[in-house]
Amino acid sequence: GARNRRETESRENATMGRRPIVGGNWKCNPAKVSELDGLVANMNTCDTANCDVYVCPSPLHVGIVYQKFNKGVYCAPQNCNFKGTGAYTGEMCAEQMVDMGMEWCLIGHSERRGEFGLPTPVESSELLATKCKYILEKGMKCIYAIGEPLPIREQGIDAVLAYCVEQLTPFKDILDPEKVVLAYEPVWSIGTGVTASPDQAQETHAAIRKWISENVSPACAEGIRIQYGGSANAKNAPELSACADVDGFLVGGASLKPEFAEIVAAIAQAKA
Numbered sequence: 001g002a003r004n005r006r007e008t009e010s011r012e013n014a015t016m017g018r019r020p021i022v023g024g025n026w027k028c029n030p031a032k033v034s035e036l037d038g039l040v041a042n043m044n045t046c047d048t049a050n051c052d053v054y055v056c057p058s059p060l061h062v063g064i065v066y067q068k069f070n071k072g073v074y075c076a077p078q079n080c081n082f083k084g085t086g087a088y089t090g091e092m093c094a095e096q097m098v099d100m101g102m103e104w105c106l107i108g109h110s111e112r113r114g115e116f117g118l119p120t121p122v123e124s125s126e127l128l129a130t131k132c133k134y135i136l137e138k139g140m141k142c143i144y145a146i147g148e149p150l151p152i153r154e155q156g157i158d159a160v161l162a163y164c165v166e167q168l169t170p171f172k173d174i175l176d177p178e179k180v181v182l183a184y185e186p187v188w189s190i191g192t193g194v195t196a197s198p199d200q201a202q203e204t205h206a207a208i209r210k211w212i213s214e215n216v217s218p219a220c221a222e223g224i225r226i227q228y229g230g231s232a233n234a235k236n237a238p239e240l241s242a243c244a245d246v247d248g249f250l251v252g253g254a255s256l257k258p259e260f261a262e263i264v265a266a267i268a269q270a271k272a
Contacts, residue, residue: 020241020267021052021181021225021248023076023143024255025106028058036061040068045261048072050268051248054104054143055255059092066100076104076143079112082127082134094138107131108145108167110187115149129170136179144171145229145250146208147185161207168211175216177223183250184208189230191252198239201228205245234259234266241270 024043030036036057046053054074057065066075081091097105107128114122128144135142146167148160164184174180184205186196196204205226213221228240229250240246249263 018223018225018247018271019052020050020271021054021227022046022260022264022267023054023056023106023183023227023248023250024260025056025078025109025229025250025252026058026061026255027056027078027111027252029256033061033064036065037068039256040065042256042258042260043073044068044070045258046070046073046264047261047268048264050272051264053264056106062092063100066102074104075102076106077102078106078109080105080107080131080135082131084134094135094140097140098138102140104141104143105135106143106145106183107135110145110147110185110190115187115190125167125170129174132171132174132180136174136176141179141181143181143183143227143250145183145185147183147187147229150188153186153188157203157207160204161211164204164208165211168208172216175212175220175224177220177225181225181227181248182208183227183229185229185250187230191231193231195231195236195240196228198243201230201240201246202243205243209245232263234262237263237266238270241267247271 043055053072054076056076056078062077069075077092077097081088081093084093084095112123114120132142132144146164148163152159152163189195208226209221225247226245227248227250228246232249232251233254248267251260251263254260
């Protein structure tokens with residue numbers, strides 16, 4: 001059946017050697033500083049021998065926790081400007097991150113693209129490409145989030161791909177598999193408890209990879225890691241990990257729970 005086919009594809013895929021990568025996005029959590037040590041401890045229980053792990057604390061907490069993570073757990077801020085230090089109130093810059101020993105930064109999360117009707121200015125894919133270039137210029141790596149809302153998903157895979165392609169097009173010249181990770185987030189499944197089925201996830205990741213192969217290069221498509229980010233948890237991680245083109249997860253709610261380490265273990269095992 002489909003599952004056996006996915007697992008066979010996954011085994012064949014492992015020989016290509018894309019190292020799995022799992023991120024934990026704490027978003028605007030926790031409420032209390034006293035809760036941070038427990039969340040850091042969750043991250044530090046992860047076995048990072050066969051999987052890259054990063055964590056995105058809230059901007060207010062990054063400076064408190066960034067030195068508390070184990071060597072294999074990377075602290076990645078949730079946003080970045082593109083101008084560096086200076087008169088940019090409310091912003092964080094890559095120079096500051098580099099000085100703090102940070103190697104990764106997350107940009108483009110749907111919650112920064114005006115999702116859920118938040119009355120915030122939408123960050124365009126063009127702006128995000130500018131941010132990404134700046135992040136890479138400073139010697140850091142970038143996680144770039146893309147993904148479609150429910151009305152697009154309901155139109156089918158072609159509409160989904162077209163939507164994601166719009167988000168990827170400004171990045172065509174900067175998709176370096178060594179430095180950029182894509183996080184595909186079906187926006188309709190973030191925080192809703194509705195997860196894309198493994199078949200939906202695999203179909204979408206494969207379509208994105210095919211587009212990259214045809215529009216950037218086959219080498220880029222083969223090397224670039226595409227995370228799945230939609231209500232991933234310990235229960236659904238093993239089946240999603242069996243998908244050939246799912247290279248990891250960007251975990252929201254479950255990254256605040258001890259089960260995060262189980263998600264890391266699941267994909268490390270599936271891709272071993």
